[in-house]
Amino acid sequence: xxxxxxxxxxxxxxxKVKALRERLATATAGSEEAxxxxxxxxxxxxxxPLAPAGGFPALPVIDGVxxxxxxxxxxxxxxxxVMLARxxxxxxxxxxxxxxxxxxxxxxxxxxKLAAGGDAGAGAAILVNSGNANAFTGRLGQESVDAISAGVxxxxxxxxxxxxxxxxxxxxxxxxxxxxxxxxxxLTAALSANAIGAAAxxxxxTDTFPKGAAAEYAAEGGTIRIAGIAKGSGxxxxxxxxxxxxxxxxxxxxxxxxxxxxxxxxxxSFNATTVDSDTSTSDALIVAATGRAASAEITDLRSxxxxxxxxxxxxxxLDLAQQVVRDGEGATKFVEVxxxxxxxxxxARRVAMAIANSPLVKTAxxxxxxxxxxxxxxxxxxxxxVERDRIAIRFGDLLVAENGWRSPDYSEEAASAYMKRDExxxxxxxxxxxxxxxxxxxxxxxxxIDINADYRS
Amino acid sequence: xxxxxxxxxxxxxxxKVKALRERLATATAGSEEAxxxxxxxxxxxxxxPLAPAGGFPALPVIDGVxxxxxxxxxxxxxxxxVMLARxxxxxxxxxxxxxxxxxxxxxxxxxxKLAAGGDAGAGAAILVNSGNANAFTGRLGQESVDAISAGVxxxxxxxxxxxxxxxxxxxxxxxxxxxxxxxxxxLTAALSANAIGAAAxxxxxTDTFPKGAAAEYAAEGGTIRIAGIAKGSGxxxxxxxxxxxxxxxxxxxxxxxxxxxxxxxxxxSFNATTVDSDTSTSDALIVAATGRAASAEITDLRSxxxxxxxxxxxxxxLDLAQQVVRDGEGATKFVEVxxxxxxxxxxARRVAMAIANSPLVKTAxxxxxxxxxxxxxxxxxxxxxVERDRIAIRFGDLLVAENGWRSPDYSEEAASAYMKRDExxxxxxxxxxxxxxxxxxxxxxxxxIDINADYRS
Numbered sequence: 001x002x003x004x005x006x007x008x009x010x011x012x013x014x015x016k017v018k019a020l021r022e023r024l025a026t027a028t029a030g031s032e033e034a035x036x037x038x039x040x041x042x043x044x045x046x047x048x049p050l051a052p053a054g055g056f057p058a059l060p061v062i063d064g065v066x067x068x069x070x071x072x073x074x075x076x077x078x079x080x081x082v083m084l085a086r087x088x089x090x091x092x093x094x095x096x097x098x099x100x101x102x103x104x105x106x107x108x109x110x111x112x113k114l115a116a117g118g119d120a121g122a123g124a125a126i127l128v129n130s131g132n133a134n135a136f137t138g139r140l141g142q143e144s145v146d147a148i149s150a151g152v153x154x155x156x157x158x159x160x161x162x163x164x165x166x167x168x169x170x171x172x173x174x175x176x177x178x179x180x181x182x183x184x185x186x187l188t189a190a191l192s193a194n195a196i197g198a199a200a201x202x203x204x205x206t207d208t209f210p211k212g213a214a215a216e217y218a219a220e221g222g223t224i225r226i227a228g229i230a231k232g233s234g235x236x237x238x239x240x241x242x243x244x245x246x247x248x249x250x251x252x253x254x255x256x257x258x259x260x261x262x263x264x265x266x267x268x269s270f271n272a273t274t275v276d277s278d279t280s281t282s283d284a285l286i287v288a289a290t291g292r293a294a295s296a297e298i299t300d301l302r303s304x305x306x307x308x309x310x311x312x313x314x315x316x317x318l319d320l321a322q323q324v325v326r327d328g329e330g331a332t333k334f335v336e337v338x339x340x341x342x343x344x345x346x347x348a349r350r351v352a353m354a355i356a357n358s359p360l361v362k363t364a365x366x367x368x369x370x371x372x373x374x375x376x377x378x379x380x381x382x383x384x385x386v387e388r389d390r391i392a393i394r395f396g397d398l399l400v401a402e403n404g405w406r407s408p409d410y411s412e413e414a415a416s417a418y419m420k421r422d423e424x425x426x427x428x429x430x431x432x433x434x435x436x437x438x439x440x441x442x443x444x445x446x447x448x449i450d451i452n453a454d455y456r457s
Numbered sequence: 458x459x460x461x462x463x464x465x466x467x468x469x470x471x472x473k474v475k476a477l478r479e480r481l482a483t484a485t486a487g488s489e490e491a492x493x494x495x496x497x498x499x500x501x502x503x504x505x506p507l508a509p510a511g512g513f514p515a516l517p518v519i520d521g522v523x524x525x526x527x528x529x530x531x532x533x534x535x536x537x538x539v540m541l542a543r544x545x546x547x548x549x550x551x552x553x554x555x556x557x558x559x560x561x562x563x564x565x566x567x568x569x570k571l572a573a574g575g576d577a578g579a580g581a582a583i584l585v586n587s588g589n590a591n592a593f594t595g596r597l598g599q600e601s602v603d604a605i606s607a608g609v610x611x612x613x614x615x616x617x618x619x620x621x622x623x624x625x626x627x628x629x630x631x632x633x634x635x636x637x638x639x640x641x642x643x644l645t646a647a648l649s650a651n652a653i654g655a656a657a658x659x660x661x662x663t664d665t666f667p668k669g670a671a672a673e674y675a676a677e678g679g680t681i682r683i684a685g686i687a688k689g690s691g692x693x694x695x696x697x698x699x700x701x702x703x704x705x706x707x708x709x710x711x712x713x714x715x716x717x718x719x720x721x722x723x724x725x726s727f728n729a730t731t732v733d734s735d736t737s738t739s740d741a742l743i744v745a746a747t748g749r750a751a752s753a754e755i756t757d758l759r760s761x762x763x764x765x766x767x768x769x770x771x772x773x774x775l776d777l778a779q780q781v782v783r784d785g786e787g788a789t790k791f792v793e794v795x796x797x798x799x800x801x802x803x804x805a806r807r808v809a810m811a812i813a814n815s816p817l818v819k820t821a822x823x824x825x826x827x828x829x830x831x832x833x834x835x836x837x838x839x840x841x842x843v844e845r846d847r848i849a850i851r852f853g854d855l856l857v858a859e860n861g862w863r864s865p866d867y868s869e870e871a872a873s874a875y876m877k878r879d880e881x882x883x884x885x886x887x888x889x890x891x892x893x894x895x896x897x898x899x900x901x902x903x904x905x906i907d908i909n910a911d912y913r914s
Contacts (some may be wrong), residue, residue, distance in 0.1 A: 013470035013471060014470060015793075048682045053520050100834070100837035101836070101837045101839075101840075101841075101845065102833045102834065102836055102837030102843070102845050102848075103842050114688075123590070126662060133830075135591065135830070135833070136830060136833040136845070136858065136861065136862055136863075137861075137862050137863075138846065138860060138861035138862030139861070139862075140550055140862065167845070170830060170861065171830025171833055171834060172829060172830040172833060172858065172863050173830075173863075174862075174863075180732075205605075235817055235834060268671070276816045276817065277734075277814075277815075277816065278815050278816060278817045278831075278834060278835070278838065279834070279837070279838035280834065281833065281834055281837055357734075358734075358735050359733045359734065359735060359816070359901075359909070360692055360733065360735045360909055363905070363906050363910045364909065364910065366906065366910045367910025370912065372629060373590075373592070373593060373628025373629040373630075374628070374735075375626060376592070376593040376738065377557070377559065377592075377628060377692060377735060377736070377737065377738055378735070379558070379559055380557035380558045380559030380560065380736070380738055381557050381735065381736035382558075383558075384558075386558050386559070387794070388558065388559050388593070389595065391882035392560075401593065401629065403595060404593065404594075404595035404596070405593055405594050405595030405596075405597065405629070405631075406593075406594075406631075408627050444906065445906065445910075446903050446906055448816070448820070448904065449820050449823065449901065449902065449903055452816070452817055452820035452821065452824070453820045453821065453823045453824025453826065453902075
C-alpha cells in the first residue's frame with residue numbers, strides 16, 4: 001500500500017473509531033436501563049402522563065384553616081415531609097379510615113378521637129408526615145402518636161384530643177417522632193392561610209404530582225368553599241376510606257351530620273378506585289368544616305342545603321380520588337369501568353372491581369391490546385350473579401361482545417385504535433337488572449414493577 | 458510519519474474498530490431491552506429459571522392409555538397443538554372444573570358428561586387443543602365441542618358421551634374445529650402408549666417447559682402407577698380446579714369413589730396455587746383410572762388402600778401444580794406461603810392467598826427486597842380474623858416480626874441475603890388457633906408484563 005493510501009485509510013479508521021465511540025456512548029446510556037434486573041430501577045416518568053393539565057389548581061382560601069410545612073428528615077432528604085394544619089375553634093371534624101386489621105397507630109388514634117366526640121369549640125389540628133407509616137410498630141406506634149399530639153397541642157394551645165395525625169410511607173419502622181417535634185416551633189410560626197399547595201407536596205410519597213381539588217357555590221346566605229388535597233399512589237384499593245386526603249370547607253355544619261355525609265360519599269368516590277388491589281394500613285380521609293361561611297347552617301340531611309353541599313363535596317372527593325388513580329404507580333392509562341344491568345349494587349361492584357383489579361386486563365391495557373376475552377374472564381371469576389349469554393361488553397362506544405360471543409360488528413382495527421387513547425372506558429352490561437356502578441383504575445406497567453421492586457432501598 | 462509507523466497505527470486502529478464494534482454489539486443487544494416501552498416485549502427466558510432440573514421426567518406407561526399428537530394449526534404454526542388420549546374400556550373418569558361463570562363450552566360439556574355417568578365399559582377419550590380456548594364463543598362453542606366429540610367417537614368407535622374435550626388459549630375467538638377434525642385419522646393411527654411427553658408439549662400455551670409427574674407404589678396384589686401432565690402458565694388462580702391437567706392411573710377404582718378422592722385432593726394441591734389471581738375460563742383436571750393394575754380394587758374411602766392411593770395421587774397433583782407455578786409467566790422466584798395459628802382453615806387460606814396474590818408483596822420479592830411491611834399489609838387487608846400483636850412473620854427461619862412490630866433479632870442483612878434465593882418461604886403465625894395451610898406462588902416481574910401486554914398479537 002502506498003503511503004498516501006495508508007494515510008487515507010488511517011483517517012477513515014480514525015473517523016470510524018470516533019463514530020463507533022459515539023454510538024457506543026449512546027448505546028451505553030440506554031443500557032443502564034438494559035442492565036435493569038428486576039431490582040434496578042428503570043426510568044419512570046418524572047410526572048405521570050395522566051396528570052391533570054395545568055398543574056396544581058388554584059384552591060380557594062378556607063377561612064379558619066392555616067397550613068405550614070417543614071423538612072423534618074423523617075426519611076426523605078431535601079424535601080418537605082411534614083404538614084401542619086390549624087383549624088379554628090368551632091371546626092367540625094369527620095373522618096373515614098381503613099378497615100385494615102393491621103392499620104397504623106395514627107389511624108386507630110384518629111378514629112378513637114372522632115368517636116369520642118371531643119370539644120369542637122377548642123379548635124383542632126392535623127399533622128401529617130410522609131416517609132414512615134408508623135404501622136406495625138407495636139407499642140412504639142402509639143407512643144409516637146401521643147408524643148406528636150401532645151407537642152402540637154402544647155404548641156397551639158388546644159387539647160391533645162383534638163390533634164389528628166397521619167403517617168404515610170414505609171411500614172414496620174419506628175417513627176423518629178423527635179425529628180417532627182423539633183420542627184414544631186418553626187411550623188407554628190409559619191402557619192399561613194395560603195399554604196395548602198405546599199401541604200399537598202409535603203404529604204407525597206411515590207406521587208409524581210401534588211393533588212388538589214376545590215368547589216365553590218352560592219348557598220343560602222353566602223358562598224360555601226371546599227378545598228381538598230390527597231396523596232397516593234400505590235397500595236391503593238381503599239377499603240372504607242383511602243390513601244390520605246384532607247378536605248376543608250367553611251360550611252356551617254355539626255360534626256354528626258358532616259360525618260354522615262362523608263361516610264356516604266366515600267363509597268362512590270375514594271372507595272370506587274383501585275390501583276393495585278392492595279389496601280394501605282394508613283388510609284385516612286379527614287373533612288374539616290370551620291363554619292366561617294356566611295351561609296346558613298346545614299342541619300337536615302334531607303334539606304336542599306345538605307344535598308347541595310353533598311353534591312359539591314362529592315365532586316371534590318371524586319376529583320381527588322381520580323387524581324390518585326391518575327398518579328397510580330407506573331400508570332399510563334386512566335380507565336373507567338362501568339357496569340350496568342346488575343341485579344344489585346353489590347354485584348355491580350363485584351364485577352367492576354374484578355375487572356379493575358385483574359392483572360391480565362391491566363397488562364393488556366398497558367399493551368394497548370383490545371383483549372376483551374380477559375374482561376370476560378374477570379367477569380367470570382368475580383363470583384357475581386351473571387348470565388354468560390346476556391353480557392354485553394363495550395370499549396368506549398364500540399360494541400365488542402354480546403349474546404355470549406363476539407359482536408358481528410366487532411372490528412379489531414377500530415378496537416385497537418381505541419386502545420391507543422390515554423383515557424379508556426370499559427363498559428359491561430350484565431342484562432339482568434337495574435343496578436349500576438362506576439370504578440376507576442389504571443394500567444399495570446413496567447413502571448409499577450420498577451417502583452415497587454425496590455421501594456425501601 | 459514513517460510508512461512503518463503508519464502501518465502500525467492502521468493495525469492498532471483496526472483492532473480498535475473491532476473492539477468497539479464488539480462492545481457496541483454487546484451494548485446494543487442489551488438496549489433492545491432498554492428500548493422496551495411498556496408495549497415492546499423484552500427478552501423473556503426461553504425456559505423458566507425455576508424449571509425442575511433434569512427436564513421432563515421419565516413417566517411410567519399406564520396400561521390402557523395411549524396418546525397421539527398433531528399439528529392442526531389451530532393458532533400456532535410449526536408446533537403440535539392437539540393431543541388425543543385413548544382410554545381402554547372400563548376406565549373410570551373423574552374431573553374437577555373451574556367455577557368461573559364464563560367458563561368455556563368444553564368445560565360445561567365435560568362436567569355434564571361426568572355428571573350423567575355414562576358407560577365406563579365403552580372406553581373413553583380426551584382431546585385437547587391449545588391456541589384457542591373456545592370460551593365466550595356462544596352457540597358456536599358447543600357446536601365445536603359436539604363436532605369434535607362426534608369425530609373422535611366415530612374414529613375410535615366409542616360413544617360421543619365418553620369423549621372429553623378441553624381447549625386452552627385465546628378467549629372469544631370461534632374455534633376452527635375443522636382443522637382438528639382433519640387430523641383425526643392421523644391421530645388415531647399414531648396412538649401409542651409411550652407418547653405422554655409429546656402430549657404434555659402439545660397442550661402448552663405460554664408454558665416454557667412441559668410438566669409431568671408420576672408415582673408408583675406397591676399395593677395389595679400389585680403395583681399401582683400414576684402419571685400426569687399439566688399446563689399453565691398465566692391466568693392461574695384455580696377455583697375448584699386448575700389450568701389443564703390430565704392424570705392417568707392403572708388403579709382399579711369405581712368412578713364415584715375416584716371423583717370423591719379427586720375433589721378432596723384438589724383443595725390442597727391445584728387450588729392452593731396462584732400466579733396472578735386471575736381465574737381461567739378453561740380450568741380442568743381429569744383423572745382417568747384404567748383398572749388394568751393387578752392390585753385389588755379400591756372400594757372404601759376409609760380403607761388403607763384408598764388412603765395410600767390418595768396419598769400418591771396427591772403427590773402427583775401437588776407436583777404438577779407446583780410446576781405450573783414454577784412456570785408462572787415471568788417467574789424468577791418460587792414462593793411457599795405458610796400460615797399457622799389461624800382460628801380455622803378458611804381464615805388460614807384467606808391470609809395465605811392475600812399474601813400470595815398481593816402485587817406489592819410479589820414485586821418486592823422480584824426485587825429481592827425483604828419488605829415484610831407488605832406482608833403485614835396483606836394480612837391486614839385479607840379480612841381474616843387476626844390480632845395485630847399476635848402475628849409473627851418469618852422469612853425462611855429468620856424471625857422478622859412478632860408482638861406487633863419488628864423482631865429485636867431482625868437483621869436487614871440476613872433478610873436481604875435470604876431474599877436472593879430462588880425458592881423462598883414466607884411463614885406467618887397468627888397466634889390464635891391451630892389451623893394451618895400452605896399455598897404456592899411466584900414473583901411479579903417485568904417478564905409477566907412483557908408476556909401479557911401483547912399476548913394476542
